[in-house]
Amino acid sequence: MKAIVQDRYGPPEVLEHREVDRPVPGEHDVLVRVRAAAVNAADWHLMRGDPYVARPVLGLRRPKVPVRGRDFAGTVEAVGAAVTGLRPGDEVYGEADGAFAEYVCAPATAVDRKPAGLTFAQAAAIPLAGNTALMGLRDLGRLAPGQSVLVNGASGGVGTFAVQIAKALGAEVTGVCSARNAELVRSLGADRVVDYAREDFTRSGRTYDLVLDLVGNRSLADLRRALVPAGTLVLSGGGVSGGGSLIGPMALLVKGQVLSRFARHRLLVLTAEPRRENLAALRELVESGRVRPVVDRTYPLAEAAEAIRYLEVEHARAKVVLTV
Structure with a gap:
């Protein structure tokens, strides 16, 4: 073959x-x-x-x-x-x-x-992107109806699923992406879209029950600033970025694991394992029209x-x- x-x-x-x-x-x-x-x-x-x-x-x-x-x-x-x-x-x-x-x-x-x-x-x-979004929001993040969630990297592979799954779970969704992808993210159901070139979501004064970071280009201090006092930060590594690094996005994940023992926020590192039951859940979301x-x-x-x-x-x- x-x-x-x-x-x-x-x-x-x-x-x-x-x-x-x-x-x-x-x-x-x-x-x-x-x-x-x-x-x-x-x-x-x-x-x-x-x-x-x-x-x-x-x-x-x-x-x-x-x-x-x-x-x-x-x-x-x-x-x-x-x-x-x-x-x-x-x-x-x-x-x-x-x-x-x-x-x-x-x-x-x-x-x-x-x-x-x-x-x-x-x-x-x-499969991989949908499962990552599903586990990050539903399982680790424990996202509940009526809560607010920010997806950093909303127009990427995982981000496009995360926006839709968060809406399907009943959340109010803010997506962070570039201006050229803003309309796509809105079309997927985001209630608010932030152009990262124009607005720093970590210094806007807005806070969220859950931040799902799919980029890995912000410090933990920045990301935690965007959380409510008892909020949850889910780290899922970095996307495509400069190569040849010794540690790369893993540095942020390691820091998150260490700090999670002392921080008032829930700081969680996502490891998404393939599961047939999650594929079945994603199939149901797609066939119901809530995810595409x-x-x-x-x-x-x-x-x-x-x-x-x-x-x-x-x-x-x-x-x-x-x-x-």
Whole structure:
């Protein structure tokens, strides 16, 4: 099968479109014929091995997992002996390493039926970003109806889902983004939009029950200034930013974990694990019309390097998707 393979860390040029062996599903796995795969900031960071401090986990000299990609949508090709609820031919979506390929092998716990009415490209845009937003707001943030929430990075992959999920949970939503993306964020349901080039939301005097930071470019002191006295700050790392850093957005996450023991605010670091039940919840939100995936651009699989370069350099809005 064809896949996007990486044998060393570096710029998009290290990605090669070449032939590799098709994965074989284990007892608890699902083999999916990929029809579309979304690009995430995580793919960019893995491609460059950035931040360096993560390389013992990612692979010291080269990625431990050579095929890039995480989000996918497609049709089930085969299932393991212990898998129930899915069968060959089913249209599905989910998360697994190695999604930039014609076939991907995923744990059945990270795969669910594709939302009805969506294209494969739209469905592929949901899993990682949608799950991150859902867990950050509903699970960690404990967002309740009537509360106020600010989403810093509202026009990005996770941010576009966060705005919609927050509204679905009954919150009053403020989105922070650039002026060119303001109308998009409003169309997703934001009650108020802040242009970060014109207004510093941390010094405006407005405070929020929950701040979801998806950018990682502000200090903890700044972010806490935007909270009510008993407010909650959820940190979800940084998006696409300058490469080659030793620690990168992890510095803010580490500081947040340390300070959380002493601060009056709830300071939480989000680690979003793929879960089938969350995919089912996202499917219900989409099918009810309360959430819609936004796709900025699509590229064929062979042009994965260009897709990641666009995400890295052009500050893509919402999601970028590869079609297979």
